[in-house]
Amino acid sequence: MTEGEDVGGDGEPRGTVLYIEDQEVNLQLVEALLAGMPGITLIKARTGAEGVALARSAHPDLVLLDMHLPDFGGLEVVRALSVQISQGLKVALLTADSLSMDIIKAMSLGAFEYWIKPIDIQQLEDGVKRALGGGSADPKRRLPPG
Numbered sequence: 001m002t003e004g005e006d007v008g009g010d011g012e013p014r015g016t017v018l019y020i021e022d023q024e025v026n027l028q029l030v031e032a033l034l035a036g037m038p039g040i041t042l043i044k045a046r047t048g049a050e051g052v053a054l055a056r057s058a059h060p061d062l063v064l065l066d067m068h069l070p071d072f073g074g075l076e077v078v079r080a081l082s083v084q085i086s087q088g089l090k091v092a093l094l095t096a097d098s099l100s101m102d103i104i105k106a107m108s109l110g111a112f113e114y115w116i117k118p119i120d121i122q123q124l125e126d127g128v129k130r131a132l133g134g135g136s137a138d139p140k141r142r143l144p145p146g
Contacts, residue, residue: 013132014039015061020051020077021094022070026117030064033124040128048072052080055089062131065111067095067102075102078109085110090131094119 017040021027027044034040043058045051048069055063063081067074074093078085085091093106093114103114112131115123 011133012037012039013129015132016041016043016058017062017064017128017132018043018045018051018054018058018060019064020045020048020069021064021066022046022068023066026066026094030119030124033119033121034128037125037128040132046070048074048077048080051077055081055084061090062112062128063089063091065091065093067093067097067100067106073102075106075109078106078111082109092127092131 017034019027019030019042021030021044027046031042031044034042043054043060045054048071051063051065051069054060065074065077069077074095078091078093081089081091090112091106091110093103093111094117095103095114096117097103098116107114113127115127
């Protein structure tokens with residue numbers, strides 16, 4: 001577990017989640033879903049550059065990363081955060097694409113999982129628990145389907 005990451009005695013995940021997303025409706029949806037997880041602190045960025053800066057300064061435990069951002073793509077964000085990923089930062093890719101070369105490359109660079117949009121409540125809760133609870137990732141979500 002990274003610094004600041006913890007699982008409460010009640011089994012609920014605890015930590016800081018950075019969501020890098022440019023679409024307001026997606027930001028509001030994830031914010032509403034994470035509101036049901038009281039141990040989670042959510043911070044938000046609307047561009048890749050802002051997200052990289054926040055990831056480096058705020059030291060989140062988990063980054064939820066939209067793959068299509070206005071300034072640069074998710075793959076570039078993963079590359080920019082390679083040092084933080086090597087130090088334990090978990091990055092979950094959120095994408096409407098079922099599979100792309102960028103997803104495969106990002107996973108090979110250390111992204112934790114990828115989740116297909118639209119994100120549903122159970123998928124988000126399970127993924128956050130895997131990321132912050134120290135459990136292993138679901139192998140079906142960890143590697144792109146072959």
